Amino acid sequence: MYDVIIIGGGVSGAASARELSRYKVNVCLLEKEHDVCCGTTKANSAIVHAGYDAANGSLMAKLNVRGNEMMEQLSKELDFPFKRNGSLVICRDEEDMPNLQALYERGVQNGVKDLRIISREELVEMEPNITDDAVAALYAPTGGIVCPFNLNIALAENANVNGVEFKFNTEVIDIKKVDDHFEIQTNNGVYEAKCIVNAAGVYADKLHNMVSENKIHITPRRGDYCLLDKTAGGHVSKTIFALPGKYGKGILVTPTVHGNLLIGPTAIDIEDKEGINTTAEGLQEVISKAGASVKNIPMRQVITSFAGLRAHEDGHEFIIGEVEDCEGFFDCAGIESPGLSSAPAIGEMVANILKEKMGLEEKEDFIATRKGVLDPEELSLEERKQLIKENPAYGNIICRCEMVTEGEIIDAIKRPLGATSLDGVKRRTRAGMGRCQSGFCAPRTMEILARELGVDMSEITKSGKGSEIIVGTNKDRL
Amino acid sequence: MEKRELICIGCPLGCMLTVELEGAEVVNVTGNTCPRGKTYAEKEVTNPTRIVTSSVKVSGGDRVSVACKTKNDIPKGKIFDVARALKDVVVEAPVCIGDVLLENVADTGVEIVATSTAKRK
Amino acid sequence: MKSYDIVIVGGGPAGLAAAASAKENGIDSILILERDRELGGILNQCIHNGFGLHTFKEELTGPEYAGRFIEKVEDLGIEYMLNTMVMDISTDKVVTAMNREEGLFEIQAKAIILAMGCRERPRGALNTPGYRPAGIFSAGTAQRLVNMEGYLPGREVVILGSGDIGLIMARRMTIEGAKVKLVAELMPYSGGLKRNIVQCLDDFNIPLKLSHTVVDIDGKDRVKGITLAQVDERNKPIPGTEEYIPCDTLLLSCGLIPENELSRGLGIDMEAVTNGPIVNESLETSAEGVFACGNVLHVHDLVDFVSEEAAMAGKNAVRYIKEARNEEVARIDMVPTDGVRYTVPKYIRLEKMEDTLTVRFRVGGVYKNCYISTYFDGERVMKRKRPVVAPGEMEEIKLSKAKLAEYPNLKTITVKIEEA
Numbered sequence A: 001m002y003d004v005i006i007i008g009g010g011v012s013g014a015a016s017a018r019e020l021s022r023y024k025v026n027v028c029l030l031e032k033e034h035d036v037c038c039g040t041t042k043a044n045s046a047i048v049h050a051g052y053d054a055a056n057g058s059l060m061a062k063l064n065v066r067g068n069e070m071m072e073q074l075s076k077e078l079d080f081p082f083k084r085n086g087s088l089v090i091c092r093d094e095e096d097m098p099n100l101q102a103l104y105e106r107g108v109q110n111g112v113k114d115l116r117i118i119s120r121e122e123l124v125e126m127e128p129n130i131t132d133d134a135v136a137a138l139y140a141p142t143g144g145i146v147c148p149f150n151l152n153i154a155l156a157e158n159a160n161v162n163g164v165e166f167k168f169n170t171e172v173i174d175i176k177k178v179d180d181h182f183e184i185q186t187n188n189g190v191y192e193a194k195c196i197v198n199a200a201g202v203y204a205d206k207l208h209n210m211v212s213e214n215k216i217h218i219t220p221r222r223g224d225y226c227l228l229d230k231t232a233g234g235h236v237s238k239t240i241f242a243l244p245g246k247y248g249k250g251i252l253v254t255p256t257v258h259g260n261l262l263i264g265p266t267a268i269d270i271e272d273k274e275g276i277n278t279t280a281e282g283l284q285e286v287i288s289k290a291g292a293s294v295k296n297i298p299m300r301q302v303i304t305s306f307a308g309l310r311a312h313e314d315g316h317e318f319i320i321g322e323v324e325d326c327e328g329f330f331d332c333a334g335i336e337s338p339g340l341s342s343a344p345a346i347g348e349m350v351a352n353i354l355k356e357k358m359g360l361e362e363k364e365d366f367i368a369t370r371k372g373v374l375d376p377e378e379l380s381l382e383e384r385k386q387l388i389k390e391n392p393a394y395g396n397i398i399c400r401c402e403m404v405t406e407g408e409i410i411d412a413i414k415r416p417l418g419a420t421s422l423d424g425v426k427r428r429t430r431a432g433m434g435r436c437q438s439g440f441c442a443p444r445t446m447e448i449l450a451r452e453l454g455v456d457m458s459e460i461t462k463s464g465k466g467s468e469i470i471v472g473t474n475k476d477r478l
Numbered sequence B: 001m002e003k004r005e006l007i008c009i010g011c012p013l014g015c016m017l018t019v020e021l022e023g024a025e026v027v028n029v030t031g032n033t034c035p036r037g038k039t040y041a042e043k044e045v046t047n048p049t050r051i052v053t054s055s056v057k058v059s060g061g062d063r064v065s066v067a068c069k070t071k072n073d074i075p076k077g078k079i080f081d082v083a084r085a086l087k088d089v090v091v092e093a094p095v096c097i098g099d100v101l102l103e104n105v106a107d108t109g110v111e112i113v114a115t116s117t118a119k120r121k
Numbered sequence C: 001m002k003s004y005d006i007v008i009v010g011g012g013p014a015g016l017a018a019a020a021s022a023k024e025n026g027i028d029s030i031l032i033l034e035r036d037r038e039l040g041g042i043l044n045q046c047i048h049n050g051f052g053l054h055t056f057k058e059e060l061t062g063p064e065y066a067g068r069f070i071e072k073v074e075d076l077g078i079e080y081m082l083n084t085m086v087m088d089i090s091t092d093k094v095v096t097a098m099n100r101e102e103g104l105f106e107i108q109a110k111a112i113i114l115a116m117g118c119r120e121r122p123r124g125a126l127n128t129p130g131y132r133p134a135g136i137f138s139a140g141t142a143q144r145l146v147n148m149e150g151y152l153p154g155r156e157v158v159i160l161g162s163g164d165i166g167l168i169m170a171r172r173m174t175i176e177g178a179k180v181k182l183v184a185e186l187m188p189y190s191g192g193l194k195r196n197i198v199q200c201l202d203d204f205n206i207p208l209k210l211s212h213t214v215v216d217i218d219g220k221d222r223v224k225g226i227t228l229a230q231v232d233e234r235n236k237p238i239p240g241t242e243e244y245i246p247c248d249t250l251l252l253s254c255g256l257i258p259e260n261e262l263s264r265g266l267g268i269d270m271e272a273v274t275n276g277p278i279v280n281e282s283l284e285t286s287a288e289g290v291f292a293c294g295n296v297l298h299v300h301d302l303v304d305f306v307s308e309e310a311a312m313a314g315k316n317a318v319r320y321i322k323e324a325r326n327e328e329v330a331r332i333d334m335v336p337t338d339g340v341r342y343t344v345p346k347y348i349r350l351e352k353m354e355d356t357l358t359v360r361f362r363v364g365g366v367y368k369n370c371y372i373s374t375y376f377d378g379e380r381v382m383k384r385k386r387p388v389v390a391p392g393e394m395e396e397i398k399l400s401k402a403k404l405a406e407y408p409n410l411k412t413i414t415v416k417i418e419e420a
Helices: A011-020 A059-078 A094-110 A120-126 A148-161 A201-211 A280-293 A339-358 A381-390 A406-414 A422-429 A442-453 B035-046 B076-086 C013-024 C041-045 C062-075 C139-149 C164-175 C194-204 C261-265 C303-322 C401-405
Strands: A002-007 A027-030 A087-091 A116-119 A136-140 A144-146 A165-167 A172-178 A181-186 A189-198 A218-228 A239-242 A252-255 A261-264 A302-313 A319-322 A329-333 A397-399 B002-007 B016-022 B025-030 B053-059 B065-070 B090-092 B100-102 B112-114 C002-009 C030-033 C049-051 C079-081 C085-089 C094-099 C103-114 C118-120 C136-138 C156-160 C179-185 C208-210 C212-218 C225-230 C243-246 C249-252 C256-258 C290-292 C332-336 C356-361 C367-376 C379-389 C395-400 C412-419
Touching: A002 A011, A002 A181, A002 A339, A011 A027, A011 A148, A011 A329, A011 A339, A027 A148, A027 A189, A059 A094, A059 A144, A059 A148, A059 A339, A087 A094, A087 A120, A094 A116, A094 A136, A116 A120, A120 A136, A148 A165, A148 A339, A148 A422, A172 A201, A189 A201, A189 A339, A201 A218, A201 A302, A201 A329, A218 A280, A239 A280, A252 A280, A261 A280, A280 A302, A319 A339, A329 A339, A381 C103, A397 A406, A397 A442, A406 A422, A406 A442, A422 A442, A442 C139, B002 B035, B002 C194, B016 B035, B025 B035, B053 B076, B053 C139, B065 C139, B076 B112, B076 C164, C002 C013, C002 C303, C013 C030, C013 C041, C013 C062, C013 C103, C013 C303, C041 C062, C041 C139, C049 C062, C062 C303, C085 C261, C103 C303, C118 C139, C136 C139, C139 C164, C139 C249, C156 C164, C156 C212, C164 C179, C164 C194, C164 C249, C179 C212, C290 C303, C303 C356, C367 C395, C379 C395, C395 C401
Parallel strands: A002 A027, A002 A189, A027 A165, A087 A239, A189 A329, B053 B090, C002 C030, C002 C103, C030 C079, C103 C290, C136 C249, C156 C179, C156 C249, C179 C208, C332 C412
Antiparallel strands: A087 A136, A116 A136, A172 A181, A181 A189, A218 A261, A218 A302, A239 A252, A252 A261, A319 A329, B002 B016, B016 B025, B053 B065, B065 B112, B100 B112, C085 C094, C094 C103, C118 C256, C212 C225, C225 C243, C356 C395, C367 C379, C367 C412
């Protein structure tokens, strides 16, 4: 019997786990996929919003601003890439200026710092590639960009180091309240817990509705994106949003924290909670609309496209707290944008609620910091030479595009909650995320995975069971 | 009289060749723009042959397999027989380019030779 | 810091031929840096035959062709380092490299030859919609898995792109026991050699669907199928022509891109059409003493031409080291037009030119019964009749120094396709 079972290893679940791990409490996290960061968290805009977007007084607004404030400190504690690059909302028509002004005022009300409206001149100075018809912009210096994978992974690793158990490939089938605790039926047996945190992303409605009569409904809202090569990463320096106006809701253009250029997303409501397929129309929309705010985007530099699902709850608000008609069941649902930005604050809020509820005490030996996968490129020349002397694997480049060494890949596999798949290695080290999209390094990364995990090459997957890379050996069916 | 259509492989032009046959004998080739087309067509309809390239497993080597080929052309119809004959072949390292790995593969009278090297581990 | 007269980045066919040629032209201090565990480059995984007809007058497989050059490099006693990645090249020709044994180290060179080769265009560049499951490979990745490691990446295969690698892999996968269902090609013609269409597809009854593309990829964990559609003359899918093809694997063979990260880091001027450096008649880039050859310069059709071009780069690097540099010399610009997409070299300095110079290029479409014409300024000085030229095959013209010398104020040489 666990004190708390968290369902879902995305950023909300991991943040909740990490914050709960500060306390003397027995926590387990169940994840249906083979790794953390496999759902909504793996495919989004990778933005830390400033917080001017959400309605005044909403939980979204509160947690966005709080999460944004916490992000920088957290990125230092847990060693994940985060950059406060600032964001701009572009107004392309004098007629829309009242909307820009309203956005500014909402932001000020929400507590966003240093917001200001800037003229076209200042805007062009900041972003020379801005569209010629931009008339003004809302500038939010607190806006930022983050690596969503490493944010999620860092939170999970740190939670794990502080005692949270993680069960992967464990899908919840049913939840029953029995006396004062829950029985959670999964494909891997029954788990028991006093409390449940429902952080199941697009499936949070399904879990909620298993225990509550007050039904909620989550629509997977798909967003298509295109990712451009690092050679295009300097096209803009800030995150560029289009002001919703007579051109409809716009497409953002942003550098990523690793130096690529990202454009997207679309917003298409679908039924399939696993429907992360891009469509021709979606990609076309991304490409055509991105050009509305930023000119001359080098679309020939696209290296991949992908789609993610936002967990859009009908009320368009975060639902965080104990379910009224099911004591001990805590929702962390409807976490769509600005969910990533809010994640640190969401974790804090969930932990505080449970602390109150269960009367939790703080641990003395909580480990607040975590070191990420060592990136030799951040070392000085001398340090790097020394590192290779001590561990020659850091002298062996596996991924040529992102210059990832064998040492980093081994680290990613061997660390707590280490990578077990190509995608797992990719999200932890960027091996395979560059311009050749793993063409060169996939066979070599597979070899390293097989060796380090002590399994056969045929068992190596792209992203968990069912996604095996190779299907046999030469002539095996001749 | 039998007629067969072929695409000439001599150059990118890819002439559509028509070959007229009397039994096994070529009586006429049309559609070719140069003499190479005729030669190709005659060979291709009477005795089409191919070099087969593949790989075989290596034991005790610095790599798991070496590349190989049929030393000469084999009849086109025997391509899969050759492949099947290579299925269970395991050669011991070291292997050098040109080493004979299998004689008379699939009764073609042709040797399988190594086309890459494997050193001893 | 170690120092060498010539440092060659890449030990594939270009690097090997450049090294041998430099040595034969009188320079001993040469170092080849190779990132893979053996010399030979991508030829090692090209185990099919058809290489070397021009160079050796016989048909070799890729590893055999590489083997001949490796032997030559060994016999000439040229130094090389394996498993060594070049991290950076500075404008004063300091090469920073890294490997397990020596860590990060620097080498001072007098001349540098870039021979890094090319890589495949990924799916992203095609913007193919659908899921992103396991089972989508570039043809080259599949080639490595099958040919070098003995693994089958799929059993029921669709190949997108009919370039030679795609065609060759159709045959290789078939011979190893996979079922290749079809090869789809966006263009109305194949980018591959006729010979490969016949011997890799027709021999095995594999359909080639011209003017078709993949418009959707199905399967959340592993590819379950793809949707194929016909495209119109603007290469846009035609609604209503969609066909679902069940398969577990999609191989992409959609073009090659020269790998010029190091060149860009060096600030070398690049040619937008080829994605390779702009070079002069000596195959020297805009960085003095830095030469380029092989697929890093422009993607070749036959390795024989890579070897030939690389030998010239090696020879010119030697000349660069041995001869005094000279100041500004007049340059003649090469102008590709009317169907000719680019030329290598891009400009010529008459003083530095050999007696004859091979200018290589590719055309932008299929032209039948045409002339390849060469104009010196406004005057047509050469025309060569060709029954057909196609984008899949590299073309060339030869310029003679004597002829150029007859035109003392020559500014441009134009190469174009004209109707015969």
